[in-house]
Amino acid sequence: MELPLRSSLVGYQTNPSVNNMMFALRPAIVVLLVAILFCGTSHADESGFRTALNDEEKAWLVAHPVIRYAPYPNYAPIEFVDGQGGYAGMSADYLKLVAGRLGVQFTLVHVDNYGEALAKLRAHEADLLPAAVDTEQRRKYLLFATPHIFIPTVLITALHDLGEMPLEKMARSLKVALVRGNSWEERLSLKYPEAQLIEAPNDESALQMVSYGVADVMIGTLVTANYYINKNSITNLLMVRSIEPTTVWSMAVRNDWPMLRDLLNKALANLTEDEKRVIETSWMQLPLPAWWRNPTYRLAALGSLGTLLAIIFATLAWNRALAHRVRSRTLALEEAHLRLMQSAKLESVGQLAAGVAHEVKNPLAIIQMGVDYLAADIPKESDAGAVIADMEDAIQRADTVIKGLLDFSRERKLDMHPTDLNDVLRDSLKLVQHELIQHNINVEDCLAPTLPKINADPSKLEQVFINLFMNAIQAMGHDGKLTVTSEVGKLRQLSDLPSNGWAKFAASDSMIRLKVEDNGPGIDPPKVGKVFDPFFTTKPVGQGTGLGLSVSRTIVELHEGTISLRNRDGGGASVVLLFKTNQETKP
Amino acid sequence: MKKILVVDDEASLTRLVKANLERTGRFVVRTENQGARAIEAARQFQPDLIFLDVMMPDMGGDEIAEALREDPQLRNIPHVFLTAIVTRDETPPTGSQIGGHLFLAKPVKTEELIATIEKVLGA
Numbered sequence: 001m002e003l004p005l006r007s008s009l010v011g012y013q014t015n016p017s018v019n020n021m022m023f024a025l026r027p028a029i030v031v032l033l034v035a036i037l038f039c040g041t042s043h044a045d046e047s048g049f050r051t052a053l054n055d056e057e058k059a060w061l062v063a064h065p066v067i068r069y070a071p072y073p074n075y076a077p078i079e080f081v082d083g084q085g086g087y088a089g090m091s092a093d094y095l096k097l098v099a100g101r102l103g104v105q106f107t108l109v110h111v112d113n114y115g116e117a118l119a120k121l122r123a124h125e126a127d128l129l130p131a132a133v134d135t136e137q138r139r140k141y142l143l144f145a146t147p148h149i150f151i152p153t154v155l156i157t158a159l160h161d162l163g164e165m166p167l168e169k170m171a172r173s174l175k176v177a178l179v180r181g182n183s184w185e186e187r188l189s190l191k192y193p194e195a196q197l198i199e200a201p202n203d204e205s206a207l208q209m210v211s212y213g214v215a216d217v218m219i220g221t222l223v224t225a226n227y228y229i230n231k232n233s234i235t236n237l238l239m240v241r242s243i244e245p246t247t248v249w250s251m252a253v254r255n256d257w258p259m260l261r262d263l264l265n266k267a268l269a270n271l272t273e274d275e276k277r278v279i280e281t282s283w284m285q286l287p288l289p290a291w292w293r294n295p296t297y298r299l300a301a302l303g304s305l306g307t308l309l310a311i312i313f314a315t316l317a318w319n320r321a322l323a324h325r326v327r328s329r330t331l332a333l334e335e336a337h338l339r340l341m342q343s344a345k346l347e348s349v350g351q352l353a354a355g356v357a358h359e360v361k362n363p364l365a366i367i368q369m370g371v372d373y374l375a376a377d378i379p380k381e382s383d384a385g386a387v388i389a390d391m392e393d394a395i396q397r398a399d400t401v402i403k404g405l406l407d408f409s410r411e412r413k414l415d416m417h418p419t420d421l422n423d424v425l426r427d428s429l430k431l432v433q434h435e436l437i438q439h440n441i442n443v444e445d446c447l448a449p450t451l452p453k454i455n456a457d458p459s460k461l462e463q464v465f466i467n468l469f470m471n472a473i474q475a476m477g478h479d480g481k482l483t484v485t486s487e488v489g490k491l492r493q494l495s496d497l498p499s500n501g502w503a504k505f506a507a508s509d510s511m512i513r514l515k516v517e518d519n520g521p522g523i524d525p526p527k528v529g530k531v532f533d534p535f536f537t538t539k540p541v542g543q544g545t546g547l548g549l550s551v552s553r554t555i556v557e558l559h560e561g562t563i564s565l566r567n568r569d570g571g572g573a574s575v576v577l578l579f580k581t582n583q584e585t586k587p
Numbered sequence: 588m589k590k591i592l593v594v595d596d597e598a599s600l601t602r603l604v605k606a607n608l609e610r611t612g613r614f615v616v617r618t619e620n621q622g623a624r625a626i627e628a629a630r631q632f633q634p635d636l637i638f639l640d641v642m643m644p645d646m647g648g649d650e651i652a653e654a655l656r657e658d659p660q661l662r663n664i665p666h667v668f669l670t671a672i673v674t675r676d677e678t679p680p681t682g683s684q685i686g687g688h689l690f691l692a693k694p695v696k697t698e699e700l701i702a703t704i705e706k707v708l709g710a
Contacts, residue, residue, distance in 0.1 A: 358642060361671030361693040362597050368694035369603035376610060395694055 049101045049270050053263075060259045061104055067260065069095065070109040070117040070126035074202045076227050077283040078149065078249065079131050081110070090149055090283040091131035091249065094268070097275055098251075101267035113201055114181035118142075124254050132252035133183035136190075142252040145264040148276075149249035151221040152242040153184075156229075158210055162217065162240050170217060171195040177206040177215035183247070184219045204228045211237055221247045223283070335504070357402050364402075368395050404551065414457035414558055421512060421579070422447045422486055424458045428465035429484065435470065439478050446485035451512055452581045456559050464552040464563075468516045468575050471548065475520030475573065485515040488581060504562065505580065514577040522567040531565050589708060591616045592632055594625040594651065595640035595669065604638070607697040614704070622646030626654050629661050636704055638691075641670040652688065665707050667691055 053061070071091065073081040079089035087095070087108050099106050109126045111117040120126035122141040134144045155162065155170075162170070170176070171192040178185045180199045188195045198215045200206035203224050209215040211234045218225070222239065229237055251268070253260045371391050378384045429436075429443060436443060472482050487494070492507040505511065523531060532553045549565075556563040561579040568574045591614050593601045601618035608614040619628040622643040629637060637655070639648035648668050655661045667689040691703060 358671045362600065365669075365671070365693035365695060366597060366600045366603060368696060369600060369607060372607050372697040373603055373610075376607070399694060 049267065050103055053266075057259065057263060057266075061102060061263070064104070064260070066105050066107050067128055068107050068109045068126045069128040069130050070111050070120045071130050072114045072117055073111065074204065075114075075131075075224060077223055078151070078221070081108075085110075087130075089131075090279055091251075093279045093282070094148055094251075094271075095130045097271055098264060098267040101270055102263055114179065118181055121252070121254055124256070127254050127257060127260065129252040131249040133247060134250055134252075135183045135186045137186050138183075138252065141255050143255050143258055143261040145251040145253070145261050146268055147248040147250045148268050151223055151247045151249075153245065153247045154220060154222050154225060154239045154242050155217055156207065156210055156220055156225050156237050156239050157217040158213065158236045158238070159216060164241075167243060168192065174216035175214070177209045177218040179203055179206055179220075182219075188219075204232065207234060207237065208232065219243070357406050360398065360402055364395055364398055367391070371395065404548070414460055416455045416457050418453040419456040419458045419461070420451055420453050421456070421461070421514060422451050424456070424461045425465055425484055425486065425514070427458075428462045428469060431462070431466055432469045432473065435473050436482070439473050439476070439480070441473055441476060441479075442481045444481060444483040446483060446515075448486045448488055451486055451488055452510075454512065454559075454579055454581055456579075457555075460555045461559070464555050464577075465516070467548040467552050472516060472518035472520065472573070475522075476518050477520070481519050483515070483517040485517070486512065488512050491578075505578065510581040512579045512581055514579075515574060516577075517568060517572060517574045519568075519570070519572040522571060522573050523565065525567065528566060532563070588613060588615050589636065589704065590614070590632060590634040591704065592619065592625070592629055592634035592637040593617070593669075594619045594622060594628075594637065594643075594648070596620050596622070596643040597640070604697075604700065608700065611701065613701075622648070622651055625651045626658065626661070629655065629664065630658075634664060636707055637664055637666040638669045638700070639666050641668050665689075667703055667707065669693060669695065 050058070069087075071079045071081070071087055071089075075089070077089050079087070079091040082088045095106055106128070109120060111120060111126075117126070117129060118138065121129055129142070131149060132138065132142065132144065134147070138144075171188050172194055175196045175198055176188065177198045177200050178188070179202055185197060185199070188197060198209060200209055203220055206215070206218045206220065207225065207228050210218045222242070225239060228234075251261075251264050253264065371388055375385075375388045375392075378388055380389070425447065435441075469482065473480070476482070489511065490507070491505050491509045491511050494511060494513055532549050549563075553563050556577055556579075559579060561577055563575065563577045565573055565575045591608060593604050593616060595601050595604075595618075598618075598620045601620060605616040605618050608616050617628060617632045617634065619625050622640075623646045625637075625639070625646070639651055641648040648670070652666055652668075655664060655666060669691050671693045689703070689707065691699065
């Protein structure tokens with residue numbers, strides 16, 4: 001019966017160099033293992049074994065102290081002659097154990113091939129074949145001991161369609177490569193005389209014949225075929241299936257020495273299971289590839305690594321997204337909080353302003369009327385006239401504060417229409433022309449050639465710009481330089497953005513940026529963050545209401561814009577206003 | 588001489604307005620410090636123009652204006668609101684129109700009062 005090979009063996013491929021190395025090391029490993037085993041047990045076993053021999057056997061051994069053996073030199077791992085000319089392989093290990101039991105010395109007779117080994121035995125030029133397959137022909141001149149090595153027989157081919165072709169059909173229709181002297185040569189030629197058998201000097205050559213197409217199929221043993229396929233890195237051969245019978249090896253002796261066969265049988269029977277297992281596992285266990293060369297491991301490792309990386313990246317991305325969300329939510333909350341505070345402040349200021357306006361404006365009106373009354377009789381050039389003038393100024397200042405308060409608190413309704421901010425800036429500059437000339441302020445016009453129109457209330461923005469210009473003029477005093485800039489671009493293209501105030505826009509938003517810069521002393525750094533607070537002023541007492549920038553910010557925010565102030569590196573203050581150009585413009 | 592009625596709950600203000608306008612020799616001024624009595628004062632005085640404070644305790648300037656409009660004898664007398672609520676910038680010196688009414692913001696100068704009277708009366 002022919003059995004399919006176990007897939008794990010068929011599909012298995014090892015790296016030849018690693019495999020070779022493993023084979024090279026094997027004799028040493030086996031010797032070591034056998035030595036370890038023998039240290040504990042062999043001496044007792046051997047001496048016990050020899051004591052149990054009968055006198056005739058003992059006498060035979062004494063008469064034959066040296067026994068010559070002729071192994072097949074190239075049949076790893078069953079048997080082979082290693083690089084140092086020593087005998088190695090499974091059979092060699094068995095022979096060593098047997099030699100120990102019998103207390104005889106085995107001497108190696110070198111032969112080139114199996115045919116020569118058989119010839120040596122037939123001519124009694126050698127006494128023992130350590131591994132021989134029992135055949136009818138060989139029995140004519142050999143005595144076979146009890147089999148001790150069992151290896152599956154396999155069909156090796158490069159043909160993918162060999163499949164389950166019966167051996168008989170295969171023998172008749174295909175060219176079968178066999179090692180000269182192999183037991184299958186005899187078996188096939190007897191059974192199928194028409195079989196096309198191609199002799200090869202050894203298994204390695206036979207495999208190459210199949211690989212190169214000289215032969216169609218080879219019959220060999222599993223471990224030997226595997227060894228040479230890997231050794232020669234043959235990639236086009238398949239071990240398609242095993243065939244019966246399993247290849248069985250025995251020790252064979254020259255046919256005139258039945259005593260030796262009997263002694264070998266006794267010695268082999270005396271071997272322990274442990275001793276046999278050590279030999280088999282050492283030589284027959286297919287060497288495992290290095291774990292890192294195992295494709296399954298690699299695939300699993302790559303898969304695990306990929307999964308791990310994916311998890312790490314996903315975690316990082318998720319973290320980043322979360323951090324972004326937290327940041328934007330925090331910003332939104334802070335903004336909402338600020339707006340709430342601002343709104344509460346506005347509300348209280350508004351209530352206060354309405355009350356103050358009424359309560360203060362009436363007395364102011366009385367004072368104004370009183371001043372007018374007195375002024376009518378007093379020459380302006382007189383001292384009393386100067387007092388009257390000062391009182392007039394005081395009334396104006398008080399009224400300005402009230403006006404600011406009312407502006408700040410009043411319900412704001414904008415008269416929005418498409419507006420060119422450059423026009424508003426130019427108009428505002430005209431309105432402060434007198435102040436600019438008076439303070440000898442040079443105006444640098446850096447306005448963009450054209451700006452897209454945005455929906456705005458020009459009169460309110462004019463109020464903002466005038467406030468900014470007046471602040472700058474008052475900060476610079478005399479001989480300053482006022483730079484007014486306008487530009488348009490995507491938010492992400494605008495360099496030198498203020499540190500805050502732009503987060504509410506998207507990077508892709510098209511923006512108009514206006515800048516009002518002076519070269520005055522700038523704002524005391526700790527106070528920069530407060531300039532937009534109501535009633536905050538850096539101006540001398542009586543010269544500012546502290547409401548100008550608060551009102552300006554409110555107006556800018558009603559235009560969905562932002563306003564921010566910072567000190568310039570070279571001195572002076574810079575106020576930046578940002579407006580979206582893609583707001584919906586109402587007709 | 589034009590007759591001007593000034594209605595405001597601030598007596599010192601009405602007194603000074605009266606003094607400043609009358610000293611020009613062009614106006615005769617009557618003052619009233621209670622809103623509720625403004626209509627009666629107008630009927631008696633028959634002014635050419637009335638200055639009305641907006642916020643007064645008993646009767647507001649807007650109510651007085653409404654009453655004037657409803658009175659056939661008084662409806663043609665022009666009135667100007669004198670208020671502490673609108674700001675100076677929203678009221679040019681000659682008064683600003685808000686809802687069909689003229690406004691002047693306190694504190695107001697005598698010359699602004701005169702300019703407004705001249706504008707309204709064409710004098």
